[in-house]
Amino acid sequence: MRTKPKLKIGLIGLGNVGLRLAEELIKNKDLDNFISLESVLVRNLEKYNNVVSSDKKLGTDRKFLLSKLTDDTEYFFEHSDTDVVVELVGGIDEASQYVERALLGKKHVVTANKELISHKLYELTELAKSHKVKLRFEAAVGAGIPIIEVLSDMLKQNEIKRITGIINGTSNYILSAMFERSSDFLEVLKEAQNLGYAESDPTNDVDGFDAKFKINILGSIAFGCWIPLESIYVKGIRDISGRDIMYAREFKYNIKLLAITEKKENLISTRVNPALVPLSHPLANVNGNYNAVEIMGDLVGKLWIQGEGAGKNSTTSAVLGDLLGIYNSSSADIVLDKDNGQYMDDNETFSRNYVRLSVEDRYGVLSQISGIFSENKISISSVIQKDATEMDGSVDLVVMTHEASQKNFLMAIKKINSLSVVKSNPVTIRIHE
């Protein structure tokens, strides 16, 4: 093994993860036989000179890392002697230029950039293939949890039926805290922001976009076609209140932000939405900022994998795994057919639903509402009516439906919302079985 030449690495970006990776590459003597760090491209040389100079972990290796820093893109791509480029800048535009330039220059690429990969998965895998180099991105979904590796390996002998993931740590942290204390969304969000678990603009996490990029990647790998981002239904967790969590608990459910991709009779359906998950379901017990994914294969049945889906150590573990995979030529290539997929409109999907209505407290209300459900071919599996909780004397009516098409369900909800006895917009959450 040791006669094989080392893999020479060019690193782009020296943020949290980049610096951690550089430290590991320089200080881990086991890796030293396989991998060497040749060049690090940064935007602001002076700033990173300071960062490296004050890094305590590096000790006497500071000088070595300082000698590798450059802000000269031309030098980095054309003159530094590297086999593989690790892209850790994030975002799409700049990262995309770097990754394409690397692949065109016949350098392998490892990236942790889910946004880039979900937007350009097809072009980039084609580019890598035509230039006979590897593109690896294990860290893009669930950081160090080897989800992509397990999925790729399962694929060989299993037909994948469905993937269901809790793949956004921030929203899972918020929902877990809400469940633990029956608190409201905004209260827990503020706390998460103070603790650094949520960003000051939390849109990407709590509105489901981050999960959308990740499930897009997983679904594309699972079904061998590049799922168009615009075919993915996305709903975030802002509407969920402590009261919904409380009612869910009464029915023995937790509420989780699920990302789901499934294939039924050749139609692929992919979505991100909050869902009631039975407390006995493994995903209902994934708490805090952990990530977990359930993969369903025809032979192996259901498989769950859970771990730390973010953080510099976990991400570094995934990037190193990808690098060693390239060194050993082990991991399998992802095969995508651009035109292979047919996609189901979310309106055509079927599910059970939870509905919370704020209604006037008088006779006949339930009969009006259940009448509308019935007209739209939706049967009700249970109803609870709560005592008056509002200043205006309205009460909460919670309805759990049997399975129905999303189209019929939304029509029913629209009609119910127009009733004069209904006091605010209904809160609806799908039920996951």
Place this chain on the structure above:
Amino acid sequence: MRTKPKLKIGLIGLGNVGLRLAEELIKNKDLDNFISLESVLVRNLEKYNNVVSSDKKLGTDRKFLLSKLTDDTEYFFEHSDTDVVVELVGGIDEASQYVERALLGKKHVVTANKELISHKLYELTELAKSHKVKLRFEAAVGAGIPIIEVLSDMLKQNEIKRITGIINGTSNYILSAMFERSSDFLEVLKEAQNLGYAESDPTNDVDGFDAKFKINILGSIAFGCWIPLESIYVKGIRDISGRDIMYAREFKYNIKLLAITEKKENLISTRVNPALVPLSHPLANVNGNYNAVEIMGDLVGKLWIQGEGAGKNSTTSAVLGDLLGIYNSSSADIVLDKDNGQYMDDNETFSRNYVRLSVEDRYGVLSQISGIFSENKISISSVIQKDATEMDGSVDLVVMTHEASQKNFLMAIKKINSLSVVKSNPVTIRIHE
């Protein structure tokens, strides 16, 4: 890829799993490009001719499979044209002869036989290495759950600190049912036997031997040395009563049969024992006959992987994965150093403990008992005394200790057991944090 010659398979054993595998090899057209079934060695040709002839799934492929059956060992090994032998007979002696003969004949080997692998891991990996062939046994631990693959890949960039597994489905089924209904062991065992989840002689499962073989395999891979089976401490679940489960629940714990292997300051400690697991711990929520493993790495943190740890479909998925891994020359070889390990005696390990005592209901008993714990340098974290439950008026005293060495703990228990106020053998269960 398709220009690569197919992998030619010789299968030994046509039980549940063997037949399922044969069906998949014959009927799965995706596998057809990579793998072909050449010969099937069975002990009783007439019996299996009948089995195959009455197999409904095979349909018109029955004839093909019938033509591959042989009871001639000499022919199978020396004259049938195979690259890889799949051993599915189980047990040690006969299987060992087959596997060694295959490796000596420069054939790759895939096996699901945990007993064989845990007894002969070192010899067989050496034999495979010296004959330049592969030995693969993913199905030996957790069937289709890719535990060995995930562990082997993590190892490349992580130092493994500890592996904690629920890896015996039968005992987990029994403990889960006991927890759900606070039932006693024998009652649930009988039910499990009636349902076919436990064998008529359940020793292998409920006394921890099956889990011992599996944790031996995982620990040996994780720490790169072949852990001697006799260094593994084993305790089964027969002593656990519905009352222990009930008390554990009061303290917010579940009781699980855990298999643990860990390395601390170069000393490896491996054991199988029932343990109180906090209800908030992911392993506490693994129910029914599922298997799950927690792997702790220095970079990636904790990783959990869960799925169906038995069954013909799940096992077939693992065997096929191994075969495709051999075909693609992907999966990494296991590297073992026979003399690399130092092993800790179980008496030297530290843990918290749960103790249930049946004591006379009178003053001074608690003071006597806590005195003995204190003499042995064990502090008590909590005590509950239960109302009289026995005919003789004795009461249950439940003690939870702080961390102490197992040696001190056992000395204390021995002394407590000799007290005249103690009415039956103390039940002790470790606490897992």
